[in-house]
Amino acid sequence: MLRYIIRRFLTIIPVLLGVSLLVFGFIRLIPGDPATVMLGERATPESVARVRQQLGLDKPVYQQYLIYVGGVLRGDLGMSILRQEPVTRELIRRFPGTIELSLGAILFATLVGVPSGILSATRRGSWIDSLSMLIALTGVSMPIFWLGLMLSFVFAVILHWLPTSGRLTATMEYQPITNLVILDSLLQGNPTLLLDALRHLVLPAVALGTIPMAIIARMTRSAMLEVLGQDYIRTAQAKGLPQRVVILRHALRNALLPVITVVGLQVGILLAGAILTETIFAWPGIGRWIVEAIYARDYPIVQGVTLFIACIFVLVNLTVDVLYAFVDPRIRYE
Amino acid sequence: MAELATELPLTATTLTHPPRSLWRDAWRRLVANRLAQLGMAISILFLLVAVLAPVVAPYDATTDSDLVHRLNSPSQAHPLGTDEQGRDVLRRLAHGARASLGVGLGAVSIAVVIGTLIGLVSGFAGQWMDLTLMFLMDIVLAFPGLLLAIAVVALIGPGLRNSMVAISIVSIPIYARIARSTVLSLKEQDFVTAARSIGVPSDRILFYHVFPNSLSPIIVQGTLGIATAILETAALGFLGLGQQPPYPEWGAMLADTVKYLNKGAWWVLMFPGLAIIFTVLGYNLLGDGLRDALDPRLRVD
Numbered sequence: 001m002l003r004y005i006i007r008r009f010l011t012i013i014p015v016l017l018g019v020s021l022l023v024f025g026f027i028r029l030i031p032g033d034p035a036t037v038m039l040g041e042r043a044t045p046e047s048v049a050r051v052r053q054q055l056g057l058d059k060p061v062y063q064q065y066l067i068y069v070g071g072v073l074r075g076d077l078g079m080s081i082l083r084q085e086p087v088t089r090e091l092i093r094r095f096p097g098t099i100e101l102s103l104g105a106i107l108f109a110t111l112v113g114v115p116s117g118i119l120s121a122t123r124r125g126s127w128i129d130s131l132s133m134l135i136a137l138t139g140v141s142m143p144i145f146w147l148g149l150m151l152s153f154v155f156a157v158i159l160h161w162l163p164t165s166g167r168l169t170a171t172m173e174y175q176p177i178t179n180l181v182i183l184d185s186l187l188q189g190n191p192t193l194l195l196d197a198l199r200h201l202v203l204p205a206v207a208l209g210t211i212p213m214a215i216i217a218r219m220t221r222s223a224m225l226e227v228l229g230q231d232y233i234r235t236a237q238a239k240g241l242p243q244r245v246v247i248l249r250h251a252l253r254n255a256l257l258p259v260i261t262v263v264g265l266q267v268g269i270l271l272a273g274a275i276l277t278e279t280i281f282a283w284p285g286i287g288r289w290i291v292e293a294i295y296a297r298d299y300p301i302v303q304g305v306t307l308f309i310a311c312i313f314v315l316v317n318l319t320v321d322v323l324y325a326f327v328d329p330r331i332r333y334e
Numbered sequence: 335m336a337e338l339a340t341e342l343p344l345t346a347t348t349l350t351h352p353p354r355s356l357w358r359d360a361w362r363r364l365v366a367n368r369l370a371q372l373g374m375a376i377s378i379l380f381l382l383v384a385v386l387a388p389v390v391a392p393y394d395a396t397t398d399s400d401l402v403h404r405l406n407s408p409s410q411a412h413p414l415g416t417d418e419q420g421r422d423v424l425r426r427l428a429h430g431a432r433a434s435l436g437v438g439l440g441a442v443s444i445a446v447v448i449g450t451l452i453g454l455v456s457g458f459a460g461q462w463m464d465l466t467l468m469f470l471m472d473i474v475l476a477f478p479g480l481l482l483a484i485a486v487v488a489l490i491g492p493g494l495r496n497s498m499v500a501i502s503i504v505s506i507p508i509y510a511r512i513a514r515s516t517v518l519s520l521k522e523q524d525f526v527t528a529a530r531s532i533g534v535p536s537d538r539i540l541f542y543h544v545f546p547n548s549l550s551p552i553i554v555q556g557t558l559g560i561a562t563a564i565l566e567t568a569a570l571g572f573l574g575l576g577q578q579p580p581y582p583e584w585g586a587m588l589a590d591t592v593k594y595l596n597k598g599a600w601w602v603l604m605f606p607g608l609a610i611i612f613t614v615l616g617y618n619l620l621g622d623g624l625r626d627a628l629d630p631r632l633r634v635d
Contacts, residue, residue, distance in 0.1 A: 015473060018472070019476050022473060137615065142614075143568050143585070145588065146603075149595065149607075272478035
């Protein structure tokens with residue numbers, strides 16, 4: 001087992017190196033002089049020279065790469081062009097927002113997706129099954145940003161129930177500890193803050209969680225159907241166990257394995273979806289930040305955030321693989 | 335495979351019924367599947383809209399604006415209402431279909447051709463060639479698709495054609511992996527060994543014997559890929575990185591609505607979204623249907 005984990009872990013090193021090379025090449029691939037492109041045509045020669053030096057563009061390419069990777073390994077993702085701030089610092093400030101949003105989304109996706117998948121499987125062919133599979137099928141075909149806009153329109157513009165932008169009401173007093181507002185409000189024992197944070201979280205989390213919810217529901221259904229056809233389920237039913245126990249303890253436990261994998265694989269969808277969701281709901285996370293940076297041509301930010309997200313993505317996929325091997329003893333030696 | 339069948343007349347005489355080709359068999363299963371029918375109907379409908387739009391309802395985005403009829407709700411003159419510049423939503427939707435479907439189909443075609451080629455070469459050549467190519471594919475797969483597409487567009491500049499390039503780059507590895515895995519599973523099969531032993535050159539084996547066998551998973555994935563590509567096109571358009579104003583594209587049309595959401599103009603929000611959902615749903619249903627139809631394990635007499 002340990003050997004498998006180590007081997008699997010070693011395989012990501014070359015991939016991460018390749019990723020860093022690609023992300024490093026990103027700025028160098030910009031047609032024309034990157035510094036001029038970023039600063040615009042009217043930039044003074046001094047500021048162009050400063051940015052060129054800051055990006056290390058005056059050194060040979062291999063040296064530039066080594067400097068870049070060296071910096072990244074020490075947690076230095078460079079400086080943003082416009083505000084002249086370390087990218088890492090802002091990343092640390094903004095990432096908790098994305099974590100909170102993604103956790104909310106995955107919670108919604110699992111809490112709705114798994115039960116509706118179970119219901120569909122146990123009542124196969126009924127209207128519940130058809131309805132939940134129709135929702136699942138529409139869910140995967142829906143653009144996140146459209147769902148986000150519709151939710152804003154219905155719940156904020158028409159019904160005035162929920163706020164549609166930001167993580168907190170502007171007048172709310174908040175001293176960040178972890179920048180995870182919900183966690184902080186619990187730590188500080190502040191129910192008003194908690195309620196406000198939750199109210200802001202609902203719409204973006206539902207928008208972001210819908211596609212994963214649909215995928216999880218479909219996966220749970222098919223995994224349950226497969227398990228429910230097994231002999232040991234018939235045995236459990238034959239010995240007179242209540243249907244609830246058969247389904248929840250005997251069937252669901254065995255069907256959960258592929259479901260866990262699917263939940264893990266949603267992280268990529270969440271990270272990409274966060275870019276759109278955060279843009280719509282003015283949510284101060286890294287997704288909205290990268291879009292703003294692209295508009296402003298602040299490429300060090302784009303570079304840093306892209307590298308960061310890719311690393312998370314690779315590590316999460318690795319974790320899912322290892323977890324899978326942990327749960328299923330058949331997967332062990334390649 | 336066809337050449338082989340003629341070389342073995344024995345099997346033909348032992349069959350009790352005339353052999354049906356895999357493709358004809360798959361087609362029969364596909365048209366028997368209700369959901370696949372629906373998917374096909376939707377896909378064809380939107381394709382027709384895209385193709386016929388310039389003929390039926392010619393449109394010049396550069397001159398279109400009618401400031402007297404801004405944000406009119408659906409009426410006889412404008413069945414789906416007008417947008418903030420008084421432009422007919424239906425007409426823009428029809429012409430937007432050209433952008434969305436064009437990029438969707440275009441990006442998938444490019445990705446399928448390049449990806450399949452990479453996969454075939456990688457699987458067939460093996461050794462360092464295989465390692466290098468698959469390593470490159472792994473790197474592309476290390477990014478969430480939409481993020482990489484956004485980064486590529488940020489690099490090469492916004493626009494419809496560039497977003498097509500970005501979306502196709504992102505999906506190349508999917509087809510490369512499928513093609514490679516079929517090659518690996520077929521490489522050691524008897525019919526390949528037989529072809530090799532009678533002196534058929536490698537490239538001929540690859541394209542005439544191995545390639546046709548990798549077609550069905552690639553067709554399935556390609557159909558589902560069109561759905562994803564349409565969603566990604568819309569996402570890029572929504573972020574302002576795809577189709578540029580004033581030209582219509584479904585995602586870009588939705589981006590405009592953000593500014594006047596509170597004016598209650600539900601029609602400018604609703605219809606472009608429905609167009610995307612239905613088109614994507616169509617290709618998803620068709621893709622699922624094709625997967626069932628092309629699965630040889632489900633073959634029926």
